[in-house]
Amino acid sequence: MKLIRVKNYEEMSEKAAALLGETVAKKGDSVLGLATGSTPVGMYQRLADAHNAGKLNLSGVCGVNLDEYIGIGGDHELSYRYFMSKNFYSLFGFDESRAHIPNGLAADLPKECDRYDALIEKLGGIDLQVLGIGRNGHIGFNEPDEVFLKNTHIAELDEDTRAANARFFERPADVPSKALTMGIGAIMAAKEILLLVSGSEKAQALKDAMTGDIDPRLPASILQLHPNVTVIADEAALQK
Ligand code: GLP
Numbered sequence: 001m002k003l004i005r006v007k008n009y010e011e012m013s014e015k016a017a018a019l020l021g022e023t024v025a026k027k028g029d030s031v032l033g034l035a036t037g038s039t040p041v042g043m044y045q046r047l048a049d050a051h052n053a054g055k056l057n058l059s060g061v062c063g064v065n066l067d068e069y070i071g072i073g074g075d076h077e078l079s080y081r082y083f084m085s086k087n088f089y090s091l092f093g094f095d096e097s098r099a100h101i102p103n104g105l106a107a108d109l110p111k112e113c114d115r116y117d118a119l120i121e122k123l124g125g126i127d128l129q130v131l132g133i134g135r136n137g138h139i140g141f142n143e144p145d146e147v148f149l150k151n152t153h154i155a156e157l158d159e160d161t162r163a164a165n166a167r168f169f170e171r172p173a174d175v176p177s178k179a180l181t182m183g184i185g186a187i188m189a190a191k192e193i194l195l196l197v198s199g200s201e202k203a204q205a206l207k208d209a210m211t212g213d214i215d216p217r218l219p220a221s222i223l224q225l226h227p228n229v230t231v232i233a234d235e236a237a238l239q240k
Pocket of ligand 1: 035036040131132139140161
């Protein structure tokens with residue numbers, strides 16, 4: 001794992017946008033694995049600005065998101081589809097038929113998981129996967145478990161994950177308890193991975209992920225086995 005140390009969130013976002021921009025400059029039809037959460041928002045803003053300024057052309061890429069809550073539709077303001085549209089795609093007028101996110105309202109959820117894996121395969125796999133990390137070491141919604149789950153699956157969200165995500169909801173009880181998430185297989189098959197980490201509350205998870213045992217109880221630790229991971233972490237996230 002290659003580590004890039006940066007001062008703060010702004011620098012992390014700057015660096016991440018520059019690296020992702022390099023990938024897109026080399027391959028205009030890159031399949032980008034994308035994440036939600038507060039961490040990538042600054043990067044998305046910078047990428048959209050670069051596109052709008054004519055410095056980068058994002059029109060040919062495909063977005064494949066990691067996860068979506070179950071029970072919430074794409075037009076619900078707390079859904080991850082809505083999040084992506086608001087924080088990235090709408091900022092530069094992206095054709096959202098090129099943006100893929102699991103459907104949390106699918107009537108047959110196991111079928112939806114299979115559809116999502118087949119879609120990723122049909123797109124030729126992921127060129128660059130952007131990841132954040134949960135305080136408990138989750139990536140996407142691959143939560144701490146006894147095994148690493150390979151395929152897209154239904155995830156039961158940890159209490160800690162629900163507590164961390166409660167800030168987006170009016171009442172903590174409103175946070176969904178389940179989500180659909182891309183599995184470890186598609187993430188690890190990505191040609192390149194960019195892990196973004198900011199803030200002291202992620203410091204322990206980052207340290208364990210980078211230097212601890214490879215253990216499904218800390219899902220991000222699997223990234224040690226990937227040949228092309230760049231971690232961009234700020235001072236607060238590196239304090240452990
Ligand atoms: C969320 C998402 C993850 C994200 C993580 C951290 O629950 N499912 O993909 O990386 O938690 O979120 P944040 O960036 O807001 O800290």
